[in-house]
Amino acid sequence: MSTPSLEPAKITTVQQGLLDWFAANRRDLPWRRSRDPYHVLVSEIMLQQTQVDRVIPYYHAFLDRFPTVQVLADAPTGEVIKAWAGLGYNRRAVNLQRTARHVVDSLDGAFPHDVEALRSLPGIGPYTAGAVACFAFEQDTAFIDTNMRRVLHRLFRGVDVPRPVVPDREILGIASAVLPSGRGWDWNQALIEFGALHCTARRPACVVCPLQAACCAYPAIQSAIAAPPVVRATPGPRFHDSNRYYRGRVLAALRDLPDHENGNGIDLQALGQQVRDNFTEADVPWLYGVVKGLSDDGLAMVAEETPPYDAGKDESGPQLRVRLP
Numbered sequence: 088m089s090t091p092s093l094e095p096a097k098i099t100t101v102q103q104g105l106l107d108w109f110a111a112n113r114r115d116l117p118w119r120r121s122r123d124p125y126h127v128l129v130s131e132i133m134l135q136q137t138q139v140d141r142v143i144p145y146y147h148a149f150l151d152r153f154p155t156v157q158v159l160a161d162a163p164t165g166e167v168i169k170a171w172a173g174l175g176y177n178r179r180a181v182n183l184q185r186t187a188r189h190v191v192d193s194l195d196g197a198f199p200h201d202v203e204a205l206r207s208l209p210g211i212g213p214y215t216a217g218a219v220a221c222f223a224f225e226q227d228t229a230f231i232d233t234n235m236r237r238v239l240h241r242l243f244r245g246v247d248v249p250r251p252v253v254p255d256r257e258i259l260g261i262a263s264a265v266l267p268s269g270r271g272w273d274w275n276q277a278l279i280e281f282g283a284l285h286c287t288a289r290r291p292a293c294v295v296c297p298l299q300a301a302c303c304a305y306p307a308i309q310s311a312i313a314a315p316p317v318v319r320a321t322p323g324p325r326f327h328d329s330n331r332y333y334r335g336r337v338l339a340a341l342r343d344l345p346d347h348e349n350g351n352g353i354d355l356q357a358l359g360q361q362v363r364d365n366f367t368e369a370d371v372p373w374l375y376g377v378v379k380g381l382s383d384d385g386l387a388m389v390a391e392e393t394p395p396y397d398a399g400k401d402e403s404g405p406q407l408r409v410r411l412p
């Protein structure tokens with residue numbers, strides 16, 4: 088027997104209401120016009136930590152530069168990182184190319200269609216595997232991201248603030264149970280869109296919501312959001328003091344090296360002077376730590392080189408030089 092919030096009549100009401108809302112309110116986003124798994128994958132990776140409006144121009148520019156999975160796989164990693172400049176979380180670019188190289192080298196350039204096979208690709212997690220299976224191959228498959236989780240929790244389990252009362256595993260079970268057969272693409276896009284535009288984290292539009300009568304969170308959600316619990320903030324590091332800030336600065340400096348210099352890279356001392364005010368010799372170990380982190384993530388290369396002997400200068404011994412991969 089189904090639990091009260093998963094009664095068939097309620098599921099039908101929610102399905103119809105949400106699909107109707109999506110038909111009337113959907114945004115015309117470029118990746119929604121494509122069923123190419125490579126295009127879908129690029130959009131999903133870009134959208135992971137970046138707002139839709141910011142992603143759109145990067146999506147077009149990236150596909151202009153790397154129009155197929157083969158072109159992306161063959162490109163120097165440094166070129167991919169350069170094309171990603173400005174989007175942030177550059178590790179996504181390296182992981183995306185890792186996936187592309189696997190698809191080209193091991194699968195003859197053809198993406199698998201089913202979720203399990205997609206999940207076995209390097210750099211692909213459960214959400215992305217579900218999204219590619221559904222949005223490229225139109226499979227009826229359930230998966231959840233932040234927006235989908237919030238909407239399903241509110242509709243079928245109740246208020247989710249200050250924190251969800253049921254674990255993701257249960258929400259995923261609900262996502263499977265309520266997915267309308269043959270409408271997986273529309274349904275999952277609708278859940279994402281509804282969470283992004285209507286049932287938002289802080290200002291859900293409950294008063295004009297077409298799902299109000301079926302929603303387990305309504306009306307308690309309004310008072311829960313209006314009276315958030317008092318949380319004592321502990322001061323964190325300022326962004327400009329954080330390693331993430333300097334990782335970004337280092338990558339920007341490596342990207343900006345003229346191509347003929349990029350082949351040899353730049354030594355740590357010169358790099359430090361570009362990325363940090365008042366950089367001194369004493370800061371080199373710190374900078375090496377930042378660079379090593381980038382290298383471990385596949386975003387930079389560090390090599391020890393002995394500079395050519397110059398009779399007019401002191402011999403400085405081997406140098407550590409850094410460049411894009």
Ligand code: SF4
Pocket residue numbers: 241242285286287291292293294296297298299302303304305308
């Ligand atoms: S009534 Fe409010 S909480 Fe419930 S689905 Fe609609 S917008 Fe979301």
